[in-house]
Amino acid sequence: MKDKGTTKRNVIMGQYFFLFLCFLFLAGCDGGPFSPNFPSDVELTYLLCDTIDVLWMQPFGNVDHGGGNAFFHDGIDMGTVNGGRFFSCAEGEIDDVEINTGKGLPGTNYRIMIKVAKNIILDYHFEIGGSVSEAERENNIFVSKGDWVQAGQHIANLIVLSGAAHVHWGIYDSDTAGICPLDYFTATLAQEFEALYDSGIEKRPASRPDLCE
Numbered sequence: 001m002k003d004k005g006t007t008k009r010n011v012i013m014g015q016y017f018f019l020f021l022c023f024l025f026l027a028g029c030d031g032g033p034f035s036p037n038f039p040s041d042v043e044l045t046y047l048l049c050d051t052i053d054v055l056w057m058q059p060f061g062n063v064d065h066g067g068g069n070a071f072f073h074d075g076i077d078m079g080t081v082n083g084g085r086f087f088s089c090a091e092g093e094i095d096d097v098e099i100n101t102g103k104g105l106p107g108t109n110y111r112i113m114i115k116v117a118k119n120i121i122l123d124y125h126f127e128i129g130g131s132v133s134e135a136e137r138e139n140n141i142f143v144s145k146g147d148w149v150q151a152g153q154h155i156a157n158l159i160v161l162s163g164a165a166h167v168h169w170g171i172y173d174s175d176t177a178g179i180c181p182l183d184y185f186t187a188t189l190a191q192e193f194e195a196l197y198d199s200g201i202e203k204r205p206a207s208r209p210d211l212c213e
Helices: 004-027 135-138 187-201
Strands: 054-058 061-064 070-073 076-080 082-085 092-098 108-119 121-127 154-158 166-171
Touching: 054 187, 092 166, 108 154
Parallel strands: none
Antiparallel strands: 054 076, 061 070, 076 166, 082 154, 092 108, 108 121, 121 166
């Protein structure tokens, strides 16, 4: 016959096990402790960099530099001074950090991706125009995968090794690129983006009424 102490211990252990199962269930659910409850849509409330540091821009959409060099650009390029600061445009979770992407300009480029809604990810691809040590790249990245960031949080700096250095910034919506990023900003910030393009940084072609086309 079991003594009362053993029976009590078994009851307590059963209760702990039940609570543990509940915790695992919640962790796997949308909104559980390991799964942030992302909204279905997002409005970006912060520009991605210090506008005073911007030296040049390449718009989204159809780009034609002449000489048969026309192509579709699925983001907006922002060339800045060395050490140009970049920010999260909205609250979200760092979905990925790559130290060397192997894409874009030749060299050791790095990338930060931020999930800001259930199906929306912001893509910051830092193309530095050359190669630096892994330690120097890491010293210019201020977030890690899984971090939760706020709108306006300083996430990284652009290392500039050539005049072509820039951050290619774009949006993935349901894994689809090629969507105008300005469509996701508040109307005021979208206008600021357009005004920046016309501020002397670039001469807008007469045939291009908008940054996105």
